[in-house]
């Protein structure tokens with residue numbers, strides 16, 4: 084005997100999470116096309132690490148393993164992390180980041196639903212603080228690399244740290260466009276001059292902008308299937324665009340055009356996949372607006388003035404902290420009591 | 426076109442209404458026995474007026490109303506009383522209640538009865554007739570209608586007639602409106618008179634075009650000038666009294682506020698129909714329309730004598746063997762019947778025979794992922810995920826801060842929750858815990874007060890010997906509490922007439938009664954405490970049943986808590 088309601092919608096947590104994974108596929112496919120298959124190795128490593136650590140933690144915490152392992156949430160953490168770090172990185176980098184995210188940020192906080200921070204972003208933050216050197220070797224887009232590494236050579240590097248004879252890692256990798264922009268600006272070049280460098284494409288970085296479009300397509304799929312709502316992505320991208328536009332208009336030699344901000348780094352990935360993580364975002368509409376706008380502001384500030392190349396991950400973590408407060412202050416008035424509450 | 430208003434949220438569960446609307450209302454066969462509970466309404470249980478072995482006639486009172494908030498219960502047909510005892514009733518607690526069992530003699534012989542012309546009759550008499558005829562809200566809330574048809578305190582502008590019928594599967598009001606629209610409207614006219622209301626707005630969800638057409642035709646045919654039939658969008662729980670009032674008038678009746686204070690009163694269409702029959706023909710409420718649907722050969726509506734065992738009723742619709750539960754009411758707010766042998770009551774608007782295929786057992790609950798889907802659909806504009814969190818961590822103060830008692834238990838939140846958390850169960854649990862604690866607190870207060878009172882008396886006895894007698898009398902009066910009105914937890918609120926509102930109404934009625942009784946003895950003192958009747962020491966069987974029920978629910982809650990083991994424990998908001 085159970086009590087009403089006796090019917091529920093067929094939506095389940097694992098189905099929602101599965102849709103998020105599906106939505107990441109177009110971006111991943113474009114990634115492989117432009118930068119080679121090394122990313123698939125990272126994704127696989129991260130996935131295995133996530134599932135294993137998840138299972139171990141569930142066991143240690145005396146939780147049923149099957150329903151949680153099949154909820155797909157660990158895989159999302161794994162994929163987001165793998166997509167946030169360089170594909171051509173030693174194997175242990177992605178393993179350490181993923182494990183840290185799952186063990187500390189997720190399970191030590193009480194597991195699914197109770198984690199204050201986005202586990203993937205915690206993993207990313209730990210890596211960039213602990214291993215900054217490894218985190219800057221991004222594979223060059225294939226059309227730019229003078230001699231691309233074959234997949235076998237990539238594997239050899241990932242697992243054994245060995246490169247083909249007499250070549251340096253720098254021959255195949257480069258700083259990200261956001262990073263390049265920042266360093267070159269420091270060197271006194273104008274935005275215009277920097278934008279003419281070959282690593283930049285039409286909108287953002289060459290290749291990167293195409294991958295971002297892939298993530299946007301996935302994001303639209305999530306919107307259409309109502310896995311996420313439009314508030315966070317649109318407010319985030321809109322605010323980022325607006326702030327970047329204001330700075331750009333005020334001083335175009337030092338601040339890039341707003342579209343560059345949207346299509347560089349992890350802005351699109353963040354807008355649709357990271358900031359929309361329900362667990363770390365506010366539950367009220369008003370709260371979501373504040374949260375997304377705040378995240379956009381922080382992203383811009385970190386990118387323009389901070390020490391890290393991209394601000395998406397840190398903005399996410401900083402906003403995660405504010406969520407309980409935002410929720411508390413934006414609780415809407417209940418039916419019939421409008422005006423009665425603050 | 427009248428502008429309509431919106432309420433927040435709502436869901437669109439599959440309606441499954443077509444199945445039971447293909448054939449007209451059929452008269453259910455006379456059952457082998459009738460098990461008639463004496464407590465089918467909000468308020469005090471009716472007191473049996475017949476003996477075992479006595480022959481009763483159709484329409485004869487077998488339970489008389491007790492106290493102000495109560496209603497009469499009648500013999501649904503002629504026959505012999507075979508038992509007056511505790512039986513399992515159609516209530517989710519699964520607890521027994523006092524029932525009169527009647528063996529029909531097949532003659533269907535009427536008790537002498539006659540009606541009146543409402544236009545020629547005093548309002549007080551009309552209300553008395555409603556009460557004696559056992560007329561209560563038939564949408565499922567079963568609140569005595571006589572208590573809802575006053576208007577002396579507030580001016581009522583609008584009478585809302587609820588024909589929305591938003592719950593899936595249920596079609597009894599739909600069919601009633603299609604077939605008996607004129608009597609419904611005549612009843613509404615009587616209620617309008619009683620309330621001195623200016624207009625009658627009849628809200629029907631737009632998935633019932635036949636009913637809308639029939640009602641509109643009836644308005645024209647009988648020239649009801651003050652009435653308007655309004656098609657409202659199909660959106661669950663648009664048939665909740667508060668939601669319908671909001672849609673039709675734009676008025677939001679907050680929890681704990683009576684709609685009459687805002688100039689609106691709401692009755693269900695079937696209630697209006699029965700009120701008309703009761704006033705004009707003197708026919709008490711003996712039968713009601715029940716939708717029998719789900720896992721049956723021929724889903725349809727029956728006119729069923731109250732007390733008809735559910736199993737005999739569903740058999741007439743061709744019950745299929747793989748039914749594993751019987752749901753009374755709709756799938757969103759209904760009650761899983763403790764047994765198929767219970768009698769149909771005034772609250773029984775629908776019986777859904779449930780098979781595993783259409784009603785699979787709930788999936789194990791996962792932790793809340795804070796997706797806010799529940800908040801998006803909550804018509805009371807609550808934050809169900811927060812309420813759940815606090816209810817689960819037994820932080821009842823916080824649940825109240827987050828307006829737990831504004832929850833109408835519509836189930837929309839649990840319907841959409843991807844983690845399959847039985848949210849409403851948590852809210853019911855929290856509510857009953859809070860009521861229980863209040864009761865305990867009242868008991869403690871009572872004990873303390875009595876102590877103080879006794880001290881006072883001893884003191885005074887020393888000083889004023891002459892007045893001793895009078896004071897003793899006062900103490901005796903103060904110590905004897907009036908019969909308590911039960912909490913409307915007992916009402917299976919299949920229609921969404923807000924249970925909380927009923928509770929408030931009950932409270933007010935109870936307070937009024939107490940004030941009258943106590944006025945002579947200790948007016949000043951009693952007025953201060955009128956809101957909290959001190960009655961926890963003299964528990965009636967009704968109250969004991971309630972406490973037992975709460976205990977049962979607690980046990981059930983613990984069961985849920987342990988089954989939903991997938992769920993997690995560590996607090997986040999702290």
Ligand code: SF4
Nearest residue numbers: 803832833835836838
């Ligand atoms: S059951 Fe209560 S909390 Fe849930 S949607 Fe209905 S009113 Fe809101």
Ligand code: SF4
Nearest residue numbers: 793794796797799842
């Ligand atoms: S209770 Fe369910 S629907 Fe509500 S936020 Fe949590 S997971 Fe989502």
